[in-house]
Amino acid sequence: MIAYIVRRVLLAILTIWAITVLSFLIIQLPPGDFVTAYIATMSAGGAGITEGEAQALREQYGLDQPFHIQYLKWMGLIAQGNFGMAIEWGRPVLDVIGDRMVLTIVISLAAIVFTWALALPIGIYSAVKRYSFLDYFFTFLGFIGLAIPGFMLALIVMYIGFAYFGASVGGLFSAEYADAPWSLERVWDLITHLPVPAIVLGVAGTAQMIRIMRSNLLDELRKPYVMTARARGLSETRVIMKYPVRVALNPFVSTIGYLLPYVVSGSIIVSLVLSLPTVGPLLLKSLIAQDMFLAGTIVLLLGVLTVIGTLISDLLLMWIDPRIRLGRQ
Amino acid sequence: MTEPRLPQEHATTTAAEEKVALATQWQLMWWRFRKHHLAMLGALVLIVFYLIVIGVDFLAYVDPNESDAQRSLVAPQPIHWFDDGKFAPYVHPLKGRRDPVTFKRVYAPDLETKVPIQFFGPGFEYKFLGIFKTDVHLLAVKDAKPEESLFLLGTDLQGRDLWSRLIYGTQTSLTIGLVSVALSLLLGVTLGGMSGYFGGMWDTVIQRIIEILRSIPTIPLWMGLTAALPNDWSVTQVYFAITIIISLIGWTELARVVRGRFLSLRQDDFVMAAELLGCSKTRIIFRHMVPSFISHIIAATTLAIPAMIISETSLSFLGLGLRPPAISWGVLLQDAQNIQALAISPWMLIPVLPVIVAVLAFNFMGDGLRDAADPYG
Numbered sequence: 280m281i282a283y284i285v286r287r288v289l290l291a292i293l294t295i296w297a298i299t300v301l302s303f304l305i306i307q308l309p310p311g312d313f314v315t316a317y318i319a320t321m322s323a324g325g326a327g328i329t330e331g332e333a334q335a336l337r338e339q340y341g342l343d344q345p346f347h348i349q350y351l352k353w354m355g356l357i358a359q360g361n362f363g364m365a366i367e368w369g370r371p372v373l374d375v376i377g378d379r380m381v382l383t384i385v386i387s388l389a390a391i392v393f394t395w396a397l398a399l400p401i402g403i404y405s406a407v408k409r410y411s412f413l414d415y416f417f418t419f420l421g422f423i424g425l426a427i428p429g430f431m432l433a434l435i436v437m438y439i440g441f442a443y444f445g446a447s448v449g450g451l452f453s454a455e456y457a458d459a460p461w462s463l464e465r466v467w468d469l470i471t472h473l474p475v476p477a478i479v480l481g482v483a484g485t486a487q488m489i490r491i492m493r494s495n496l497l498d499e500l501r502k503p504y505v506m507t508a509r510a511r512g513l514s515e516t517r518v519i520m521k522y523p524v525r526v527a528l529n530p531f532v533s534t535i536g537y538l539l540p541y542v543v544s545g546s547i548i549v550s551l552v553l554s555l556p557t558v559g560p561l562l563l564k565s566l567i568a569q570d571m572f573l574a575g576t577i578v579l580l581l582g583v584l585t586v587i588g589t590l591i592s593d594l595l596l597m598w599i600d601p602r603i604r605l606g607r608q
Numbered sequence: 609m610t611e612p613r614l615p616q617e618h619a620t621t622t623a624a625e626e627k628v629a630l631a632t633q634w635q636l637m638w639w640r641f642r643k644h645h646l647a648m649l650g651a652l653v654l655i656v657f658y659l660i661v662i663g664v665d666f667l668a669y670v671d672p673n674e675s676d677a678q679r680s681l682v683a684p685q686p687i688h689w690f691d692d693g694k695f696a697p698y699v700h701p702l703k704g705r706r707d708p709v710t711f712k713r714v715y716a717p718d719l720e721t722k723v724p725i726q727f728f729g730p731g732f733e734y735k736f737l738g739i740f741k742t743d744v745h746l747l748a749v750k751d752a753k754p755e756e757s758l759f760l761l762g763t764d765l766q767g768r769d770l771w772s773r774l775i776y777g778t779q780t781s782l783t784i785g786l787v788s789v790a791l792s793l794l795l796g797v798t799l800g801g802m803s804g805y806f807g808g809m810w811d812t813v814i815q816r817i818i819e820i821l822r823s824i825p826t827i828p829l830w831m832g833l834t835a836a837l838p839n840d841w842s843v844t845q846v847y848f849a850i851t852i853i854i855s856l857i858g859w860t861e862l863a864r865v866v867r868g869r870f871l872s873l874r875q876d877d878f879v880m881a882a883e884l885l886g887c888s889k890t891r892i893i894f895r896h897m898v899p900s901f902i903s904h905i906i907a908a909t910t911l912a913i914p915a916m917i918i919s920e921t922s923l924s925f926l927g928l929g930l931r932p933p934a935i936s937w938g939v940l941l942q943d944a945q946n947i948q949a950l951a952i953s954p955w956m957l958i959p960v961l962p963v964i965v966a967v968l969a970f971n972f973m974g975d976g977l978r979d980a981a982d983p984y985g
Binding site for chain 1: 816820822826831832833836914922950954963964971
């Protein structure tokens with residue numbers, strides 16, 4: 280078991296390292312460097328920057344040095360909690376990202392909760408009542424759900440909301456709470472705004488989860504132990520819920536690992552359509568403005584968050600599945 | 609072919625059973641695939657889609673990039689199919705004027721005149737399949753210019769015809785999916801094959817790479833990579849750059865399938881038999897192993913295409929993928945990005961439909977292929 284945890288943690292660290300390299304690559308790819316972009320923005324805003332200051336900036340980020348040295352310097356700065364400056368905003372990157380990162384996490388979690396809350400019962404129902412009307416109905420819905428990318432669903436929802444209910448479904452806060460400091464009312468306001476983005480984000484994942492749950496459970500229901508349990512006179516609910524569902528749940532849990540990057544990815548683009556104050560719109564803007572430290576940091580943080588989420592899901596899996604816990608490997 | 613004579617009590621094999629026993633692997637797969645109605649439907653829809661890809665110039669009735677502010681935001685136009693009880697489709701020409709209050713352009717049909725629609729009529733000149741010079745189009749109008757009188761799906765803000773743009777967008781979006789999947793296949797089969805066949809160190813390294821790539825949120829990464837494409841690149845250069853970026857991550861699933869197949873086949877009796885008979889490694893791989901898993905690869909490839917299409921659409925929608933003047937479903941949907949645009953011109957949402965239908969069709973067909981891939985199972 281310890282070996283398993285160690286292996287997982289090591290893999291997570293390796294992944295995070297790979298993500299830092301990729302994020303740095305993104306920062307480096309566009310022609311020119313951060314300082315040229317910075318100078319351009321500063322002079323466009325009327326505030327000049329002296330040659331000396333530019334040189335100092337270049338030295339701070341080691342821009343005159345080869346790729347790997349620059350990378351190491353960047354990592355060194357991050358280790359001190361310095362993610363660089365967001366050029367466009369003229370503020371440290373972390374300041375700009377702060378709240379939005381939290382909201383990204385909140386939305387992603389809400390989408391996953393929605394996915395689970397819906398996929399689990401429907402999956403069980405579809406497997407137990409196979410080929411029933413509702414099974415076909417959910418299968419059909421699932422196929423449609425899988426085929427519509429999140430942002431298109433967002434567009435459609437937005438249009439329906441506008442055309443038939445005359446309401447704007449975008450945003451995460453009502454106008455009066457948008458810039459207010461955190462308070463209980465603001466949190467409640469957030470909760471009431473969460474369902475639409477959570478559903479839009481969760482639909483594709485839900486469709487996939489229903490299919491996984493259904494086929495897992497079907498495999499289990501065919502096994503002899505289920506017949507034994509029935510033969511012994513257990514109630515039908517107990518026969519199904521106590522054993523096969525528990526076993527079928529394992530692959531279900533392990534897929535959270537894949538669900539998370541998927542939902543985070545989706546939240547970026549859905550946020551743009553529904554104008555949610557997450558890091559999504561910020562990332563797009565920073566990429567277009569070539570504000571590469573901001574963009575790189577966002578990609579880095581999203582990646583790291585995903586890896587941590589995956590790690591948690593693996594540990595969770597270990598906790599509920601004795602076969603892994605007791606060391607199958 | 610001489611069948612051994614069966615004892616009398618077993619001699620009841622019907623012609624149908626005999627046919628099954630003698631059928632080749634591909635025949636069996638086809639029979640099984642045929643029984644999967646949704647998959648057949650998907651295949652049919654895809655055939656239609658790819659016919660569109662081939663015949664874009666024939667199906668579009670105007671140049672997709674020809675703009676005119678005088679025709680800005682025309683709503684989809686109803687076609688009258690019957691004239692005096694006879695089948696003679698026509699449209700009423702539109703008269704546009706600027707609303708003095710809202711400054712929006714409004715269009716009213718001129719009910720007095722009729723513009724007859726002609727099938728296989730003349731339009732702009734093009735080269736069919738790049739070879740035959742012709743000007744025949746599926747739809748044309750008699751004695752009028754199609755760009756001024758025919759608005760099947762309406763026009764966009766610049767007055768470009770949405771139907772023609774959609775047709776051209778279909779070509780781009782559906783081929784970009786194929787090209788990306790071909791690249792992914794190349795990477796996936798090579799790396800997955802190495803992983804499965806050599807095992808050991810190779811396997812460990814490649815599997816770790818796959819796990820790492822799969823745990824990174826793809827869209828931010830893609831956004832970062834595509835944002836770095838130089839602005840002065842031509843449409844074709846961007847097209848290929850996008851396919852490469854998309855397939856950089858898409859290969860992992862295919863590699864996983866290939867590796868799994870290699871691992872399970874390596875232990876199969878017929879591979880062992882071939883080894884004992886002294887076959888060379890190349891012969892074992894290409895003569896014995898590949899034919900038995902190629903069908904699985906085809907199924908996995910089909911299932912990978914819709915993801916590629918969605919990726920391209922998402923990126924272009926964000927303005928980070930293909931850029932105008934290139935036309936793709938994603939580029940078209942950019943016009944439907946905000947609620948104001950949707951409120952004024954809801955028909956801009958139409959490109960959502962082909963995306964959904966194509967993705968569904970690929971998924972159905974892929975599912976059918978996967979079920980049929982192992983006809984002996």
